[in-house]
Amino acid sequence: MTTTTETALTTTPRAACTADADGRITFHLAPPDPAAFPSPRLLLRLRPGKGEPEKTLRTLDLTPGGDRRLNAVLDPQPTLPEGRWDLYMLPAPEGERVRLRPGPRDLRALVDGHIRDRVAPVAVRVPYVTKDGYLALRTWLRDAHVEVAGIDVTDRSTTVRARLHGASLDAGASVRLRLRGGKGVERTVKPRAGADGRDLAFTVEHADLLPESGRGDRVWDVFVRAGSGADTPPVRVGRLLDDVADRKEIFVHPAATAGEFAVRPYYTVDNDLAVEVVRRT
Numbered sequence: 001m002t003t004t005t006e007t008a009l010t011t012t013p014r015a016a017c018t019a020d021a022d023g024r025i026t027f028h029l030a031p032p033d034p035a036a037f038p039s040p041r042l043l044l045r046l047r048p049g050k051g052e053p054e055k056t057l058r059t060l061d062l063t064p065g066g067d068r069r070l071n072a073v074l075d076p077q078p079t080l081p082e083g084r085w086d087l088y089m090l091p092a093p094e095g096e097r098v099r100l101r102p103g104p105r106d107l108r109a110l111v112d113g114h115i116r117d118r119v120a121p122v123a124v125r126v127p128y129v130t131k132d133g134y135l136a137l138r139t140w141l142r143d144a145h146v147e148v149a150g151i152d153v154t155d156r157s158t159t160v161r162a163r164l165h166g167a168s169l170d171a172g173a174s175v176r177l178r179l180r181g182g183k184g185v186e187r188t189v190k191p192r193a194g195a196d197g198r199d200l201a202f203t204v205e206h207a208d209l210l211p212e213s214g215r216g217d218r219v220w221d222v223f224v225r226a227g228s229g230a231d232t233p234p235v236r237v238g239r240l241l242d243d244v245a246d247r248k249e250i251f252v253h254p255a256a257t258a259g260e261f262a263v264r265p266y267y268t269v270d271n272d273l274a275v276e277v278v279r280r281t
Contacts, residue, residue, distance in 0.1 A: 013089050015042075015135055016103030017127045019110050019243075023076035025125060025137070028069045028103070029062065029089070037091040042072040044137065047084045056081060059090070079123045085137040086130075102127075102135040113241035114147050117198070120166035128245035138245040140271075142166070146200075146224045146237040148273055151265050153254050158265050158275065159203045162237060164226065168197040172228020175202045175237075177209070177220040177275065191224065200224070206258040209277050220275045221268075238272035247271050 016028040032040055046056035058080070060072040088097035105127050113124075124140040144166035152159045173193060179185040187208050191200040209220055223234035239247060247267045255264035257280070265275050 012101045012134075013098060014103040015087060015089075015100045016105065017135070018106040019125070019127065021109045021113070021116065023123060023125055025074045025127060027060070027072045027074070027087075028065070028067075029072075029100075030069060031064075032070075032089065032091075037089065037095075039092050040070065041090045041093075043088040043090050043097055044074070044080075044085045045088065046081060047086055047136075058085075074125075076123070079121065079141055080125065080137075080139045082139055082141045085139065087135045087137065100135045101133060102129045105129075107243035110241075110243040113243075114149065114163070114239075116241075117163075118145070118165040118241070120144055122166045122240075124240045126243060126245040140240050142236065143233065144226070144235045145240060146235050147241050148237060148239045151253055153256050153265065155256055156207070156258075157203050157205050158256070158263070159201060160222070160237070160265070160273070161201045162199075162224075164198045164200060164224065164235065165241075167226045167235065169193045169200060169224075170197070170227045172225075173200070174225045174228070175204075176223045176225060176234060177204065178223060178234075180219040180221055180274075182218075187220070204275065206256055206263040209263060209275060210258060210261055211277070217276070217278045219277070222273045222275065236272050238270070239267060240271050244271075 018026045040062050042060040042062055044058040045054055048054045062070040062072050065071045087100045089100055090097055120143050122142050122145040126138045128136055128138055130136050146162045146164050148162050150161040173191055175189040175191050177187040189202045189204055191202040193200050222237040225232050225234055248269055251267055253265045255262040260279055262278050262280050268274050
């Protein structure tokens with residue numbers, strides 16, 4: 001027996017997409033029924049926070065291509081605000097939007113994105129499939145970004161290798177581990193900078209991250225300050241520059257034992273780097 005939901009997913013229009021290294025994404029759709037979609041356009045909707053109204057929409061023209069498909073091009077400029085964008089087809093300017101299902105996604109140009117230096121602001125776009133089976137776009141837009149290149153966990157410490165995009169390190173650079181919900185509690189580590197002022201590595205001793213009272217789990221978010229000036233903003237450390245929109249459940253690092261606690265680096269739902277300290281059971 002076919003359910004209403006299954007029927008809707010089967011009949012919903014599909015969009016294939018191709019991403020290039022410059023951030024341009026081209027969407028390809030099969031020609032829809034002219035009676036149902038007399039003047040179709042592609043709509044991108046920035047997903048609002050829970051309980052908030054939608055505020056940001058982007059509409060793209062759909063034009064016929066040589067293969068008879070309809071194409072819409074999302075150019076690198078203007079940049080998109082950071083967040084998650086749902087994709088719809090509009091049958092007409094005042095018509096009811098229809099959410100798109102995914103076709104093939106060609107993201108090969110994004111795989112090696114971490115080897116290309118980015119200028120400020122650092123803008124990233126990754127098409128992906130939502131848990132309920134629709135096409136969406138994950139975007140990041142940051143003044144600067146520290147891209148993780150590798151993480152090595154030992155019994156006593158965690159070492160992170162990374163590269164700074166959109167800024168350069170100076171002699172006063174530092175790594176800051178900020179206790180989540182800790183009202184300004186930080187641990188500071190001196191990075192080892194590469195010759196070009198962009199590559200860096202730092203090591204965090206697990207003992208420095210444990211609760212002082214010996215109680216309670218905690219999470220440390222990781223930032224880099226590129227300079228020593230009071231006005232130098234912290235830059236989030238994470239991994240954004242490839243084809244993976246959600247890496248929290250995919251890239252799982254081992255936990256190290258530190259007394260009564262387990263210490264483990266992980267990626268948040270925004271692909272930012274954090275370190276969790278959890279009491280072992």
